[in-house]
Amino acid sequence: MSTSFHPLTILDVRQETDDAISVTLEPAPELSSDFSFRPGQHLTFRADIDGEDVRRNYSICVPPGGPLKVGIKRIVGGRFSTWATRSLKPGGTLDAMTPRGHFTWTFEAGEARTYLCFAGGSGITPILSLIETGLATEANSRFTLLYGNRTSSSIMFLEELASLKDRFMDRLQVYHFLDAEADDVDLFNGRLDEQRIARVLSSLVDPKGIDVAFICGPGAMMDNAERAMLDAGMPQQQVLVERFTADRPAAADEEIDRSVAALAEGLGMQITIDGRRRLVPFHAETGSILESAQQAGLPAPFACKAGVCATCRARLVAGEVRMKVNYGLSAEEVAQGYVLTCQSVPLGEGVALDYDA
Ligand code: FES
Structure with missing residues (x-):
């Protein structure tokens, strides 16, 4: 597998929320097959920031077949994300390695599966790619997305999710959970913590009917969601978890x-x-x-x-x-x-x- 970096041309930079952008990128024509990807995979970017070689991974948020697109959310103290959200402009370039990663699934036309997705914050990026690919490929499959954010204004890709819901009205359910805003329904007020996930699985979604779960977001949410799905009897290989960071060791x-x-x-x-x-x-x-x-x-x-x-x-x-x-x-x-x-x-x-x- 190649470990070298290639400059990708920045086609578009869009402000998604106050602190997040999406960036559309294109490789040189001779590299387009090297940059083909599977839904849920990520790109490793490299930038020279104040003389330091800084590298970060960002998941591709679109289905395979079109230009590459990633979502970058500025995190407090995050060198790359702070630099990228201020500096990336259309017409510029960004160095990237070819796509990689295991947070992916082979969708097959003719299959009728039920997928459950847990996303938190920018963890929506690979999940968006998986949902869109899955809905388009498997005409009889269904997706439910449980998406946690602080406030409604911090939800990334709200428009994309709304347009997916319009296109696949009967096969996509989206539930938003907000920490810092109150909805009329108490279930949706607060984090996707252990208790809330248990409530969701006993009222909204029957875990026994889930074939595959995709999980990406903050560490505690991922641990709780993974444990809940395994406790519900799902085999480990059908519970896919994508981590962006690791906790500090004891x-x-x-x-x-x-x-x-x-x-x-x-x-x-x-x-x-x-x-x-x-x-x-x-x-x-x-x-x-x-x-x-x-x-x-x-x-x-x-x-x-x-x-x-x-x-x-x-x-x-x-x-x-x-x-x-x-x-x-x-x-x-x-x-x-x-x-x-x-x-x-x-x-x-x-x-x-x-x-x-
Ligand atoms: S550099 Fe990311 S796992 Fe080693």
Whole structure:
């Protein structure tokens, strides 16, 4: 999988809410097939902000087939989102890697499935792509969207959702939950927390009738929604969760991570990237194989450095590593030997990793 960045032309920038924009982008014609994507996948962007190489992932919010479009919400203290919401202009360019990600589903014409989507804030972006693709592909399938926001003015893609509802009136249900505004119906007032999700599943939506659940939003909402769907008896592979960030590890885990890294100090690792193999030492103070490789001058790919995006994925071809957390790789990828190098530390001599595999 290519780890290089390509400049995409910015076709349009639209203010979606006070603090969120959508950006429509187009690759050079010779790269259009490389930038084809599956619904729910994301792009990794790179920008030089005050001399620092800053990278972030943003989900594509449209169905495959047209230009790329992402939603970017400014978060307090967020370097990339603050820069992007102020600086991106039509006619400019934005560097991106080709689309990737596992938060996707194969929709099949002829299927009649029932999908339940949990979205919070900008977590709507990949879910919008999945809903639109699913409704258009599976003429007999239904979607229910439970969408949490602070206020009605902070809801992203309200127009798109309204037009989808018009097009697919009988097959799409949208319920908004607002923390800071009161509706006549108490159920819709407040966060999608454990109690509210339980109330929804006992009154609005029968979890027994759900075939697939898509979940993307704040960490606590995702944990609660995932647990509720699994408790309702859904198989894990039909409950898809997309995380943008990871919680900070507990202090005890950080202590273990530091000890493991200290023991690995100086271990040699064979690293293959862009067809070249190099022997690189592990340095405990970097904390990860990724950063040791970067310190040695290798162009090892990354974005979140938090175990979420899988941009730093490499295949472990020899030896053993300890991966601190993994929110980005599927069980299948782990079984195939892939690791997140931003989270990995070698556990002995003889570690060999291949970023090109
Ligand atoms: S850089 Fe995102 S998981 Fe490693």
